[in-house]
Amino acid sequence: MQSAHYTGRFAPSPSGPLHAGSLVAAMASYLDARAHQGRWLLRMEDVDEARTVQGAAQDIAASLSQLGMHWDGPVLVQSRRQQHYQRACAQLGERVYACGCTRKEIADSRLGIAADGAAIYPGTCRSGLAAGKRAHALRVRVPEPGQALEQIDFEDRWQGWQRQHLASAVGDFVLRRADGFWAYQLAVVVDDAEQGVTHIVRGADLLGSTARQIYLQSLLGYPTPTYLHLPLVTHADGEKLSKQNGAQALDLNQPLTLLHEAARFLGLEVARVDGVAAFWELAVLAWRRRYL
Numbered sequence: 001m002q003s004a005h006y007t008g009r010f011a012p013s014p015s016g017p018l019h020a021g022s023l024v025a026a027m028a029s030y031l032d033a034r035a036h037q038g039r040w041l042l043r044m045e046d047v048d049e050a051r052t053v054q055g056a057a058q059d060i061a062a063s064l065s066q067l068g069m070h071w072d073g074p075v076l077v078q079s080r081r082q083q084h085y086q087r088a089c090a091q092l093g094e095r096v097y098a099c100g101c102t103r104k105e106i107a108d109s110r111l112g113i114a115a116d117g118a119a120i121y122p123g124t125c126r127s128g129l130a131a132g133k134r135a136h137a138l139r140v141r142v143p144e145p146g147q148a149l150e151q152i153d154f155e156d157r158w159q160g161w162q163r164q165h166l167a168s169a170v171g172d173f174v175l176r177r178a179d180g181f182w183a184y185q186l187a188v189v190v191d192d193a194e195q196g197v198t199h200i201v202r203g204a205d206l207l208g209s210t211a212r213q214i215y216l217q218s219l220l221g222y223p224t225p226t227y228l229h230l231p232l233v234t235h236a237d238g239e240k241l242s243k244q245n246g247a248q249a250l251d252l253n254q255p256l257t258l259l260h261e262a263a264r265f266l267g268l269e270v271a272r273v274d275g276v277a278a279f280w281e282l283a284v285l286a287w288r289r290r291y292l
């Protein structure tokens with residue numbers, strides 16, 4: 001067990017209250033950190049300010065506290081960190097270029113859809129903006145065949161070995177969006193490095209983003225954390241539970257019921273107890289037995 005320097009984190013996007021899916025991610029990252037006697041940090045990923053809901057960050061933090069998940073140190077807030085993302089982007093130098101393509105133009109090139117649902121970029125603006133085009137977004141070049149990091153391999157603690165070929169799976173990807181906001185992929189990499197995060201535990205919806213993040217870490221000279229991508233909590237029809245598709249806010253009047261449900265989802269057997277602190281003591285032991 002690598003205890004002393006373990007640093008984990010929970011990094012919700014404050015676009016609504018904590019729901020059953022984000023509770024599972026919070027719980028697993030918390031348990032893994034505590035089972036390693038490590039630190040557990042909280043970061044509000046409000047970099048996409050268009051999706052941020054007023055008051056949601058405070059609401060999530062209050063729910064975590066009420067459920068007995070106490071984070072270490074100050075909460076990092078992405079919307080206050082623009083200059084850090086700017087600096088990292090500048091550090092990438094020539095690898096970054098301005099792109100003037102609209103979403104429709106990219107979709108029309110029909111290269112396919114990347115894991116996160118965005119159309120794969122065909123590289124149209126790689127060697128300069130075509131005449132008459134205005135810069136919309138900033139993109140980073142992915143390696144060409146035969147170049148280093150062409151293919152990213154990593155071992156996920158839950159999902160096993162993963163391999164992604166960046167050029168065919170995603171293409172040159174966005175670091176700063178057309179609306180001026182920094183992209184999640186850049187912000188998460190800069191912040192994980194800044195906060196010294198060594199272990200990432202999060203939902204499997206981000207498995208397909210991890211190769212891009214490892215690529216950026218390599219370019220920026222940051223260490224690569226270990227990854228664990230949890231199975232997703234889904235609706236009965238198999239669709240991922242999210243704030244966008246109407247996940248219910250949690251009933252915090254019943255904290256132990258919520259905690260036991262999330263633990264069961266994670267395959268942990270935690271005996272009935274009469275308080276939140278007692279629940280966590282047993283849950284940390286159960287996590288350690290099952291996953292370390």
Ligand code: GLU
Binds near residue numbers: 010013202
């Ligand atoms: N902010 C992301 C989300 O709420 C999670 C990012 C991460 O854990 O890397 O889906």
